[in-house]
Amino acid sequence: MSVKTPSKLEKIMAAGHLGVTSECGPPRGSDPEVIKEKAGLLKGCVDAINVTDNQTSVVRTSSLATCIHIKLMGLEPILQMVTRDRNRIALQSDILGAASFDIHNILCLSGDHQSFGDHPQGQNVHDLDSMQLAWTARKMRDEGTFLGGNEIKRPPEMFVGAAANPFADPFEIRVPRLAKKIAAGVEFIQTQCIYNLDKFEEWVRQARERGLTEKCYIMAGITPFKSAGMAKYMKNRVPGMDVPDDVVKRMADTPKEKQAEEGINICVETIQRLKEVEGVAGFHIMAIEWEEKVSEIVERAGLLPRPEID
Amino acid sequence: MIVADKKPVEEIIEYVKDCKKVLVLGCNECVTVCEAGGKKEAGVLASTLRMYFANQGVEDAQVDERTLERQCDHEYLEEIREIADQYDAIVSIACGVGVQFTAEKYHSIPVFPGVNTCFLGVTEQRGLWTERCQACGKCILAYTGGICPVSRCAKRLFNGPCGGSSNGKCEINKDLDCAWQLIIDRLIAIDRLDLYEKLFDIKDWSTDRAGGPRKVEREDVQI
Numbered sequence: 001m002s003v004k005t006p007s008k009l010e011k012i013m014a015a016g017h018l019g020v021t022s023e024c025g026p027p028r029g030s031d032p033e034v035i036k037e038k039a040g041l042l043k044g045c046v047d048a049i050n051v052t053d054n055q056t057s058v059v060r061t062s063s064l065a066t067c068i069h070i071k072l073m074g075l076e077p078i079l080q081m082v083t084r085d086r087n088r089i090a091l092q093s094d095i096l097g098a099a100s101f102d103i104h105n106i107l108c109l110s111g112d113h114q115s116f117g118d119h120p121q122g123q124n125v126h127d128l129d130s131m132q133l134a135w136t137a138r139k140m141r142d143e144g145t146f147l148g149g150n151e152i153k154r155p156p157e158m159f160v161g162a163a164a165n166p167f168a169d170p171f172e173i174r175v176p177r178l179a180k181k182i183a184a185g186v187e188f189i190q191t192q193c194i195y196n197l198d199k200f201e202e203w204v205r206q207a208r209e210r211g212l213t214e215k216c217y218i219m220a221g222i223t224p225f226k227s228a229g230m231a232k233y234m235k236n237r238v239p240g241m242d243v244p245d246d247v248v249k250r251m252a253d254t255p256k257e258k259q260a261e262e263g264i265n266i267c268v269e270t271i272q273r274l275k276e277v278e279g280v281a282g283f284h285i286m287a288i289e290w291e292e293k294v295s296e297i298v299e300r301a302g303l304l305p306r307p308e309i310d
Numbered sequence: 311m312i313v314a315d316k317k318p319v320e321e322i323i324e325y326v327k328d329c330k331k332v333l334v335l336g337c338n339e340c341v342t343v344c345e346a347g348g349k350k351e352a353g354v355l356a357s358t359l360r361m362y363f364a365n366q367g368v369e370d371a372q373v374d375e376r377t378l379e380r381q382c383d384h385e386y387l388e389e390i391r392e393i394a395d396q397y398d399a400i401v402s403i404a405c406g407v408g409v410q411f412t413a414e415k416y417h418s419i420p421v422f423p424g425v426n427t428c429f430l431g432v433t434e435q436r437g438l439w440t441e442r443c444q445a446c447g448k449c450i451l452a453y454t455g456g457i458c459p460v461s462r463c464a465k466r467l468f469n470g471p472c473g474g475s476s477n478g479k480c481e482i483n484k485d486l487d488c489a490w491q492l493i494i495d496r497l498i499a500i501d502r503l504d505l506y507e508k509l510f511d512i513k514d515w516s517t518d519r520a521g522g523p524r525k526v527e528r529e530d531v532q533i
């Protein structure tokens with residue numbers, strides 16, 4: 001795949017290296033130090049940092065402002081944008097705002113429903129859906145025009161991504177859904193957390209058969225369990241999550257004080273196995289409120305040092 | 311049909327507590343079918359209000375009841391022209407459309423809503439009504455297997471499902487079918503899963519609520 005944007009993440013994967021991303025959730029307040037501290041923990045061990053957009057529908061510092069902080073630290077942010085809170089005018093306007101700070105990555109999502117968050121009585125927008133947002137970002141970049149047709153002076157140059165859940169229902173469309181995202185203009189995918197490796201590999205195999213891995217970089221989602229309780233919770237409570245029994249058992253059979261370490265071991269083994277899978281272009285490590293562990297995971301998985309690319 | 315649900319009677323009492331003569335006005339159409347605002351409910355509400363006034367010791371209070379064929383047509387609403395003036399208030403238990411048309415027609419009489427108008431839907435079974443349409447003004451059911459993502463998907467996704475769809479249910483509630491599961495099931499049943507792979511164009515919402523109050527004007531049927 002040829003490079004189409006100044007995105008460092010894109011360049012790294014286009015050069016054939018495995019890309020590594022992680023994420024940083026903005027604070028529930030306006031203290032920039034919280035952002036700087038979290039992002040600082042990821043320095044040198046990832047290529048780009050996802051910044052969540054009012055994740056789980058809880059109000060936080062905006063994704064765009066947080067991305068700017070991260071950019072000013074010399075790191076590479078990925079602007080997450082959900083279609084829940086903004087219409088096409090606001091979405092395009094924020095894309096331009098991000099472009100004005102040379103933010104070169106966007107991840108298009110529909111967002112959790114507001115009923116999960118701290119303002120369940122709020123309205124939701126959903127003027128566009130996530131695929132249409134990806135299509136919009138591509139149109140703005142490649143055609144240099146807004147959705148309304150007018151020309152953009154200095155169009156955004158963003159590497160366009162989306163999320164995918166290889167385990168989601170309805171199973172008949174797991175691969176067609178990926179194909180559709182790519183047809184909409186999605187260039188990289190970050191997947192749901194993977195614990196069922198067989199099923200994930202089967203999904204990648206089918207994607208490969210349809211030629212999809214030639215058109216899009218698939219980054220495998222990795223989340224370490226901190227405890228056996230977390231493994232059980234993810235298995236039973238998080239919709240669309242596939243945690244096989246043997247993984248839960250492995251965590252549960254580990255003495256409590258060693259569980260966090262075992263969680264990291266599972267991640268490292270997962271990455272080592274998936275590194276060998278044709279069509280896996282990188283890893284997206286989501287260590288929620290456990291950012292300090294990312295460097296350890298990346299190092300033990302043999303993904304350091306990160307390639308230098310200009 | 312338009313589905314409505316009863317308002318708590320305390321709320322209605324709050325509206326009319328200072329009135330002496332009240333007319334409870336039912337409607338024979340949708341709200342009768344969904345058992346919120348028909349003749350039967352008009353009778354029950356009127357008796358409840360009478361009881362309230364009696365308990366308050368308001369002896370000269372009068373609560374009457376009447377049910378019209380429809381409250382959204384001039385023709386039927388005119389039937390109360392002769393009597394409307396004598397009331398201090400009308401409690402309309404038609405949908406929001408009926409309440410407003412009554413208020414427009416009887417300009418100097420306070421008209422209060424007696425139901426909460428909820429959605430356009432169906433009777434799934436007695437006592438259970440569910441939403442099917444949000445009147446977006448540009449129907450796309452031809453491409454979604456006859457199942458509406460605007461009204462039935464909690465995020466009105468056109469290229470769904472979202473990542474939260476699980477075992478056929480929506481992420482917001484395990485009792486709610488995921489619209490996109492239903493759409494995919496239908497597309498498979500009619501052998502049109504190919505429709506799913508086509509990216510859905512960005513919707514023109516100008517025919518929806520977003521475009522401001524709407525009207526349909528048909529010269530061919532105007533007199």
Ligand code: SF4
Binds near residue numbers: 443
């Ligand atoms: S697409 Fe629009 S008109 Fe058709 S059923 Fe859905 S909301 Fe109603």
Ligand code: SF4
Binds near residue numbers: 482
């Ligand atoms: S689970 Fe299904 S119905 Fe619910 S928001 Fe997601 S796609 Fe829509």
